[in-house]
Amino acid sequence: MYRHRSSLGDLLHHIHVSGPLSRAALAERMGVNRSTILGWTAELVAAGLVREEHPAGTTRAGRPSLVVVPESERVWVLAFDVAVDRLVAARVGLGGRILDRREAARPRAGVDLDTVVRKLAALGRELIVPGSLCAGVGASYCGMIRPGDGMVRYGPEMGWVDQAFGAELSRALGIGLPVAVGNEAHLGALAEFQRGAGAGSSDLIYLHGDVGVGGGILVGGKLLGGEGGYASEVGHMLVNPVDGRPCLCGSRGCLEAETGECALLDAAGRERGEFGREAVRAVVRDAVAGERVAAAAVAEIGDWLGIGVANLINLFNPGVVIFGGTLRDVYAAAEPQVTARIAQHAMPVSRERARLSVSALADDATLIGAADLGFAALMSDPLEVRAAGLTAALAPAGHAPAGHAPAGPAAQP
């Protein structure tokens, strides 16, 4: 039974990641015959998770091959993104489509857990559609997250240490589902691997720029976790030990201190008080337009970024390095500096297969990653989650079915 349900999950995962697929394509991908696919699909149809359709434009005679389509509108997760300058909540349908979203600006620092959780829960509850299936809840957070329970071990930018973010958000949402939490760059890496610029590259580095620089690293297709799940702290690699800029972590000369938002705005001579992705993008736009100070600032940041990337190439021999968040914009403008530093400092053998790319999912990479975290339980046992999740989504907002939460889907990357 367990193995059968895991096969149903695999089939659903193919549809979730690749979109509508014919039974023939599914049979080939999964290495089973078409009648097996027929049976599995029938179960998923009966559970309301997929439907079968005639492919668009079928006019020929004969038996057209049916296409299996995800029930994106009826089966969804709530996804949250706690970013540096905003809070985002979205309803993301099976198949990875953002169906609806809410955003709120976020005060810069010193925000307590309760304030953030109450705001997110309020945004999230607006998105619930009773009668459809909420399969799970995932959240992306800009800090170090303990695997298993969504505890924020360290969120420097908000001043959080050991805050029970996952548990508190679950309680505040009150729909009887736990919240799976991941680090934003880890989730961005997984999302780009599944659906973005990293598809097919199982040794992948994703760099996420916001106020700092986060990293998500895949080794052989799996997220690099390390002993405790806190690996890939790329932003705190020391690159400038001699006269480095101060870093939020208490050290100086960290990669994020030299390439993050503050470094760029400072180098560009912007007013204190300007911040956020739009301020970064404004500097990059000015640089591309030829404004001298902005161009020098972008080049300086690109230089440090290139040193960091060269180090990562030497260490990981990756197939692809992906620039996400505001680094997407910075890299696009500072590519010459980045590639020059790589040529100078990365071993030729280590860099010979490493391509550089900007994030394909752009500002939604972390949100899509959070959604996939929410979908993880459904992919591992579709029928079980369908039973549990429907109950949850039918409950009126703010009223959790008593005692249900621990039995619901929970997953960590």
Added chain:
Amino acid sequence: MYRHRSSLGDLLHHIHVSGPLSRAALAERMGVNRSTILGWTAELVAAGLVREEHPAGTTRAGRPSLVVVPESERVWVLAFDVAVDRLVAARVGLGGRILDRREAARPRAGVDLDTVVRKLAALGRELIVPGSLCAGVGASYCGMIRPGDGMVRYGPEMGWVDQAFGAELSRALGIGLPVAVGNEAHLGALAEFQRGAGAGSSDLIYLHGDVGVGGGILVGGKLLGGEGGYASEVGHMLVNPVDGRPCLCGSRGCLEAETGECALLDAAGRERGEFGREAVRAVVRDAVAGERVAAAAVAEIGDWLGIGVANLINLFNPGVVIFGGTLRDVYAAAEPQVTARIAQHAMPVSRERARLSVSALADDATLIGAADLGFAALMSDPLEVRAAGLTAALAPAGHAPAGHAPAGPAAQP
């Protein structure tokens, strides 16, 4: 049949790594019952790979539990180590014991492939004991090795680029066995994980000091390979971008340029012409004895080493960092600098579970790693290799059985 042979290999691997074990212990480790172990052991006894003995000191009445013991004298591999200052060949018995060894000093630079291979083959052939079982051949090399064929892609210290080291050494040995080649630090990491300071830590970083600094990194118990197998080039992480020392790779300020042999000897004001592990150890001894210039040199190198280790802890969240080769001595003397830098630059959450250790296998870590590479085929199919390997070891030295080489055991980490 395949699965059965792989079980035999697993049993043999337990004995190889842990030494003599009772049938009861084997049954528990492998999760099968004792009668299954009895049958498997009988097959390995019949193949001449293990024997059964009464445990030492058994005097009590009743049926003593027999102990399964590796046939270390009769079943062995040839292991080679191409290090910076020496060439080593050893006969290493099943169980990991070095039975016999030969060493030769090596001229410093500009040594061609043919010279190295001829010398190694001559050393190796002296170690062959006809009539016993040579199960494979492994070699450790101080450079970047292509997985699969033992091609040296880059050996900066010897000036090698794309040299067919594995194939040529196999040909020169002439015993009809291929030579599996690995990077010295990769092999050191695996050896310390199996038998040394890293036992039980599946997220492990091994740093190997000789003229440069090599790295071997295990992620979840597996060697970090990356896209092409060239990951873990720790020595070329740029740590000093401002006024870094020149590096053999052509860059400046690499970790190995700041912490390798030349940096230490130079900082200690030693004569040009002094080199090798003994020269490094002499400086460390002087430093420990309180000689001022040597102590300052060790502290300076320790400072840079600490920066490198802090970066690795942020990136990998490891369970253990192991200092091998000459870094074993350097770390022992520079521990205060290393730990101070880690405290300063590694995130508290990232370093909370990371212990620091010196290599337990000391100067033999890379050689033992090479031996395990040689044993890999035997561990995956003991009966097949027994048949092929015996033929090889019985052949007179210098005469390969025609056409045998491609069928023999071959393995890469």
